Amino acid sequence: MSYAASLGMSRHQCADVGDSRSDVPLFAEAGLSIAFNADRQAREAASVSVDxxxxxxxxxxxxxxxxTRGN
Known part of the structure; x- marks a missing residue:
């Protein structure tokens, strides 16, 4: 996230892709969170799940x- 901050971006302007409960804290802060081939906890926390x-x-x-963000 320090890289995004160095670009002047907030966490809500970032997307995260993850597959496990260790990604849940990142998912909570991201503008878009994608659970990819993920466990139950990640799927429940993500904006969308995909396999x-x-x-x-x-x-x-x-x-x-x-x-959709107009960028």
Missing amino acids: GNDLQTVIPLLKAWFE
């Missing part, structure tokens, strides 16, 4: 979120 064989599965979600 797939390739992390590229999250790209359409990130693109849609970015476009």
Whole structure:
């Protein structure tokens, strides 16, 4: 998050992708949180959950979120 801060971005302007309960604190602060092939706790905390064989599965979600923000 120090990188986002160095760019002048808040946590709510960031998206997080994770798969376990260790990601839940990050999900709570992110503008978009994506649980990818995740455990129950991560799925419950995330904005959206997705399963797939390739992390590229999250790209359409990130693109849609970015476009709705008007950026």
